Amino acid sequence: MRALEAWQSARVGDLTINAAPGQHGVHEVTYVITGGGRSAYFAGDTLLVPELLTLTERYGPIDVALLPINGLRIRMAGNKQVVMNAEEAAELTAALRPKLAVPQHYAFTGGPIGDRFILKSDKDPARFVDAAARLAPTVPVTVISPGEPLTVAP
Numbered sequence: 001m002r003a004l005e006a007w008q009s010a011r012v013g014d015l016t017i018n019a020a021p022g023q024h025g026v027h028e029v030t031y032v033i034t035g036g037g038r039s040a041y042f043a044g045d046t047l048l049v050p051e052l053l054t055l056t057e058r059y060g061p062i063d064v065a066l067l068p069i070n071g072l073r074i075r076m077a078g079n080k081q082v083v084m085n086a087e088e089a090a091e092l093t094a095a096l097r098p099k100l101a102v103p104q105h106y107a108f109t110g111g112p113i114g115d116r117f118i119l120k121s122d123k124d125p126a127r128f129v130d131a132a133a134r135l136a137p138t139v140p141v142t143v144i145s146p147g148e149p150l151t152v153a154p
Contacts, residue, residue, distance in 0.1 A: 022046030048088040065098035068105035069128040070121040090131030103128040
């Protein structure tokens with residue numbers, strides 16, 4: 001399946017859930033969720049793929065973008081990158097121009113053994129904050145800790 005064939009939508013009450021392409025070693029699904037005149041993009045743990053740069057053309061303005069930033073790599077696969085890094089997430093932020101960008105996936109862990117021998121990732125959200133300030137200076141960034149709620153005012 002080509003990535004562009006993954007575009008589909010479903011309705012749940014007043015929300016529309018739009019499946020958008022992604023890539024995480026295999027084809028992945030990311031989501032644009034719209035409702036009540038607002039929208040959120042949830043990138044899951046995808047790499048930056050060209051189709052994502054067109055989300056606003058397809059769905060209009062994005063209010064909140066939740067973007068993975070850890071650049072996860074698989075050591076045993078020759079350090080193959082499977083998640084976008086902070087710079088790539090900032091590139092996507094610049095293309096989407098959301099009203100708010102929220103980094104995520106930076107606290108991911110494979111456990112002590114996995115982190116030391118199998119996986120390699122960047123756990124510092126400040127790298128995204130800095131890259132976003134450089135590439136998308138008009139987009140505010142909010143870093144939240146795992147489990148911390150975020151309320152976005154209308």
